[in-house]
Amino acid sequence: MAQTNGLENAGTILLLGCGKMGSAMLDGWLKAGIPPGQVYVNDPYPSDWLKGLKNKGLTLNASIPANVDVCILAIKPQMMHDALPSLQALGNGSTVFLSIAAGTTLATLASLLGEKSPIVRAMPNTPAAVGCGITALIGNQHVSADILDKIEAFVAVVGDTVRLQNEGQMDAVTGVSGSGPAYVFHLIETLAAAGEKQGLNAELAMKLAKTTVWGAGQLAMKSDQTPADLRVGVTSPNGTTAAALEVLMNDHEGFPALLDKGVTAAVNRSIELGKNG
């Protein structure tokens, strides 16, 4: 039997906002077999890649179609109040909305889109661009198990998925995995810079830093051992790693304290964005 990905009956799709996240997801849907003829995209600043998809049948910047099965909101949270009133005709309960905006709550989305609307809130991350994202999802009271399965299929084609128990978890998810890739990219930058300071040329230092983060990520995912055990496995008694970890694992000014402060700042900003919504 042919393999299915849950998107065979995706229906008519409207994507509002096709920047970094919107285009990563759109690319995933098209690669997963959604015909471009089923896809409408509205974005006032379309990329060349997006414009090129018009030749394949995608509809760009047309008026809102009368019947939309799934409408994906991939605009900035600050744009919701201006942009969503244009979608109110879709708020009769038959269109399912998927918002990936940080902070914007299900209640705010329902107030802007129509209280009958089935709305799923999700938090993906940019590794979705290479099919390695992780997206957390939660639906409002109008989202049935079947609808949630269907919407999950839209994000599952660009990576792993998790379902949340309650919307309150979304701020913490945003601080850990939504913003998380930036922390890891910064780790790569700073590891490479430290290598340069030790005399390596820039290209070599960056190759070592990138491949080390990639390899450690692969090992953490594939090994039966916990990350803590894997760390111990690198650390020879009285060796080089132990010397580094003595500095990095300092509770007050090392990784644990810094990352905790960073994640807390992201979570607080997510809560603030939600209140402003």
Ligand SMILES: NC(=O)C1=CN([C@@H]2O[C@H](COP(=O)(O)OP(=O)(O)OC[C@H]3O[C@@H](n4cnc5c(N)ncnc54)[C@H](O)[C@@H]3O)[C@@H](O)[C@H]2O)C=CC1
């Ligand atoms: N970048 C990231 O790592 C992640 C972003 N998000 C969320 O995804 C959403 C989009 O973020 P990015 O893709 O990073 O931003 P972006 O700035 O790359 O994309 C936003 C797009 O919206 C378009 N736009 C502006 N006004 C519009 C309107 N009225 N109608 C239609 N399109 C409009 C812009 O031209 C732009 O292409 C945000 O709500 C963000 O919180 C969620 C998870 C991760």
Ligand SMILES: O=C(O)[C@@H]1CCC=N1
């Ligand atoms: O920085 C932001 O607000 C968005 C949400 C998560 C990642 N990027």
